[in-house]
Amino acid sequence: MTHVKLTMAQALNQALRDAMRADETVLMFGEDVGALGGVFRITDGLTAEFGEDRCFDTPLAESGIVGMAVGLAMNGMRPVVEMQFDAFGYPAFEQVVSHVAKMRNRTRGKVRLPIVIRTPYAGGIGGVEHHCDSSESYYAHTPGLTVVAPATVADAYTLLRRAIEFPDPVIFLEPKKLYWAKEEVDLTEDQPGIGQAVVRREGADATLIAYGPTVPVAMEAAHVAAAEGRQLQVVDLRSLVPFDDEAVCAAVRSTGRAVVVAEASGFASVSSEIVARVTERCFHSLAAPIRRVTGFDIPYPPPMLERYHLPSVDRILDAVDDLQWEDS
Amino acid sequence: MTTVEERLLPSAEPVQLIDQNGVRHEHPQYRLPADEVLVDGYAQLVKGRRINDQAGALVRQGRLAVYPSSHGQEACQVAATMVLREDDWLFPTYRDTVSIISRGVDPIETLTLLRGDWHSGYDPYEHKVAPQATPLATQLVHAVGVAHAARLKGEDTVVMALCGDGGTSEGDFHEALNFAAVFKAPVVFFIQNNEYAISVPLARQTVAPSLAHKGIGYGVPGERADGNDLAGLLAVLGQAVAKARAGEGPQLVEAHTYRVQAHTNADDATRYRNEAEVTPWLERDPIKRLDAYLSEQGLLDDNAKQAAESAAEQAADELRVGLMEDVSPDPADLFRYLHTTQTSQIKEQAAFLQDELAREEA
Ligand SMILES: Cc1ncc(C[n+]2csc(CCOP(=O)(O)OP(=O)(O)O)c2C)c(N)n1
Numbered sequence: 001m002t003h004v005k006l007t008m009a010q011a012l013n014q015a016l017r018d019a020m021r022a023d024e025t026v027l028m029f030g031e032d033v034g035a036l037g038g039v040f041r042i043t044d045g046l047t048a049e050f051g052e053d054r055c056f057d058t059p060l061a062e063s064g065i066v067g068m069a070v071g072l073a074m075n076g077m078r079p080v081v082e083m084q085f086d087a088f089g090y091p092a093f094e095q096v097v098s099h100v101a102k103m104r105n106r107t108r109g110k111v112r113l114p115i116v117i118r119t120p121y122a123g124g125i126g127g128v129e130h131h132c133d134s135s136e137s138y139y140a141h142t143p144g145l146t147v148v149a150p151a152t153v154a155d156a157y158t159l160l161r162r163a164i165e166f167p168d169p170v171i172f173l174e175p176k177k178l179y180w181a182k183e184e185v186d187l188t189e190d191q192p193g194i195g196q197a198v199v200r201r202e203g204a205d206a207t208l209i210a211y212g213p214t215v216p217v218a219m220e221a222a223h224v225a226a227a228e229g230r231q232l233q234v235v236d237l238r239s240l241v242p243f244d245d246e247a248v249c250a251a252v253r254s255t256g257r258a259v260v261v262a263e264a265s266g267f268a269s270v271s272s273e274i275v276a277r278v279t280e281r282c283f284h285s286l287a288a289p290i291r292r293v294t295g296f297d298i299p300y301p302p303p304m305l306e307r308y309h310l311p312s313v314d315r316i317l318d319a320v321d322d323l324q325w326e327d328s
Numbered sequence: 329m330t331t332v333e334e335r336l337l338p339s340a341e342p343v344q345l346i347d348q349n350g351v352r353h354e355h356p357q358y359r360l361p362a363d364e365v366l367v368d369g370y371a372q373l374v375k376g377r378r379i380n381d382q383a384g385a386l387v388r389q390g391r392l393a394v395y396p397s398s399h400g401q402e403a404c405q406v407a408a409t410m411v412l413r414e415d416d417w418l419f420p421t422y423r424d425t426v427s428i429i430s431r432g433v434d435p436i437e438t439l440t441l442l443r444g445d446w447h448s449g450y451d452p453y454e455h456k457v458a459p460q461a462t463p464l465a466t467q468l469v470h471a472v473g474v475a476h477a478a479r480l481k482g483e484d485t486v487v488m489a490l491c492g493d494g495g496t497s498e499g500d501f502h503e504a505l506n507f508a509a510v511f512k513a514p515v516v517f518f519i520q521n522n523e524y525a526i527s528v529p530l531a532r533q534t535v536a537p538s539l540a541h542k543g544i545g546y547g548v549p550g551e552r553a554d555g556n557d558l559a560g561l562l563a564v565l566g567q568a569v570a571k572a573r574a575g576e577g578p579q580l581v582e583a584h585t586y587r588v589q590a591h592t593n594a595d596d597a598t599r600y601r602n603e604a605e606v607t608p609w610l611e612r613d614p615i616k617r618l619d620a621y622l623s624e625q626g627l628l629d630d631n632a633k634q635a636a637e638s639a640a641e642q643a644a645d646e647l648r649v650g651l652m653e654d655v656s657p658d659p660a661d662l663f664r665y666l667h668t669t670q671t672s673q674i675k676e677q678a679a680f681l682q683d684e685l686a687r688e689e690a
């Protein structure tokens with residue numbers, strides 16, 4: 001196959017299409033995913049191609065959507081469900097935490113739930129209240145869930161295909177602000193799978209660790225830093241659970257300095273977990289404490305104030321400047 | 329003794345006192361509201377329509393982030409507040425801007441959420457209007473709590489809780505009805521059934537005979553009304569409020585109306601419905617029929633109509649002027665209201681941002 005120019009939204013749509021063609025037990029359902037094709041058009045045309053039984057709208061109830069997915073999965077289906085926006089997944093929290101995450105363990109592996117919960121995620125789109133939450137830490141904190149967040153068009157395709165093939169439940173976080181980002185991609189090209197982080201940019205001076213919506217921001221920061229004479233390495237986590245300790249630690253050891261960049265509030269979060277793990281493993285390789293650039297510990301701001309909250313290139317570069325360079 | 333059926337079952341047909349041609353119909357249970365109430369209601373409808381359309385224009389001009397319009401649903405919007413006393417409560421959703429304004433809340437404060445300078449712009453206690461709820465049906469349970477507190481305090485306050493047809497599928501809708509019934513809380517649950525939840529038609533939400541029937545399982549009386557007939561709505565909602573106030577417990581009212589426009593400006597309704605479906609609903613317009621009825625009765629002359637229109641125009645002007653003014657919300661607000669006592673972490677973060685902004689300016 002040759003290279004094609006696709007948006008992340010189109011790549012996700014293609015992944016669903018290909019997965020549904022490959023396996024007729026794959027079902028796609030949720031709110032407005034049928035005729036409308038989803039509010040972000042990720043399911044565009046799926047009902048037309050696969051029929052009402054394969055891609056369908058449900059009554060408006062997230063707990064019902066995820067709960068029904070549990071039953072469908074118990075009986076041989078591979079449900080992919082869409083939570084319309086991150087914060088609208090909260091009514092399903094009970095099903096996710098008490099059942100989706102626990103079923104395999106409590107039945108000693110007898111009942112497996114190959115469910116994908118797709119969620120348009122995070123901010124940067126000027127959305128009003130409840131439309132820009134970063135809820136990854138709730139899910140990553142829940143044992144039994146696999147949590148994935150693509151940052152590139154190619155990854156969106158590959159990771160969604162892998163998530164649908166995965167034997168266990170996957171929380172699939174789609175960065176909203178990247179839906180319209182375009183890239184030249186070859187979808188047949190193999191990408192690393194779930195659980196593997198990748199180095200997006202090499203650099204010897206310090207490591208930026210990012211995932212989902214903050215990967216392009218970290219890349220931009222590295223670009224600016226290079227012009228100022230500092231070489232920053234950028235690691236894209238891709239998968240929060242499982243966490244790629246090996247790749248991340250190898251990266252940090254190679255530079256001795258790191259900044260974690262995430263949109264979510266920093267307190268008791270994925271970003272704090274990363275700092276803890278890397279520090280525990282790489283303490284003697286570190287020239288400075290690992291810094292974090294995250295959203296503040298506040299509810300996601302209204303549109304007119306969101307720019308103060310989101311990790312910016314300047315904030316990242318300030319954090320890098322703070323990595324005790326004078327001591328080394 | 330009334331039978332269970334008599335007490336709980338809604339009317340076989342939605343209650344309608346004035347039909348789409350402006351013709352009055354007698355109803356065994358509901359009386360036409362007084363002339364002056366209908367004339368006042370007419371003016372409010374005209375104003376509501378004007379506010380909807382002005383807000384739509386302001387989205388196109390980039391002054392609002394988004395606007396879910398109640399165009400075509402103004403009779404519901406206006407009736408919901410007309411039947412309330414000043415000390416009653418209103419629990420609105422994102423679509424109920426017109427209802428909130430007709431309750432007396434400042435229009436600019438009302439549109440704060442949708443302009444995007446803060447999450448909610450008015451003081452909920454000033455006019456007893458809860459902050460608009462976006463997570464569907466969640467506000468209904470709060471409404472039960474407010475109503476129950478009023479009972480515990482010995483007040484005869486009633487709570488009007490608004491919800492869409494789609495929202496009735498959420499668990500919270502059912503929990504709210506049941507809680508209200510068990511605690512005999514004076515809540516009127518008012519569903520604006522506009523046939524759609526974004527793209528999803530009512531048929532995908534329920535196969536019940538009507539949404540008003542949903543009360544039966546909880547022991548809550550249900551009633552339904554033509555949602556584009558202000559007279560019928562005032563009669564039905566008025567009676568529901570009176571019953572709730574008299575200690576008869578929660579009431580459920582479903583209004584049959586239609587979302588004439590797309591879900592919001594961001595939605596493309598042509599993807600899921602065709603014009604042929606919309607057209608008949610334009611004929612059922614709430615303003616047109618009340619205009620026809622009142623004019624026929626000699627209750628609405630050209631002067632009165634003109635007065636209503638210029639009042640509406642003035643409201644639209646205020647909206648335009650207010651929203652054309654640039655606002656620059658204070659970034660420090662991000663940290664100001666989170667806790668009664670600011671935590672040291674939040675203080676630190678507020679100082680960090682302040683320092684960053686100071687350096688930016690320098
Ligand atoms: C819990 C929750 N899930 C999903 C949404 C996204 N959403 C916003 S409005 C809407 C449709 C609601 O339809 P309905 O209740 O009929 O009200 P209407 O918009 O027609 O007034 C949806 C799905 C939400 N706001 N909250």
Ligand SMILES: [Mg+2]
Binds near residue numbers: 492494522523587
């Ligand atoms: Mg609706």
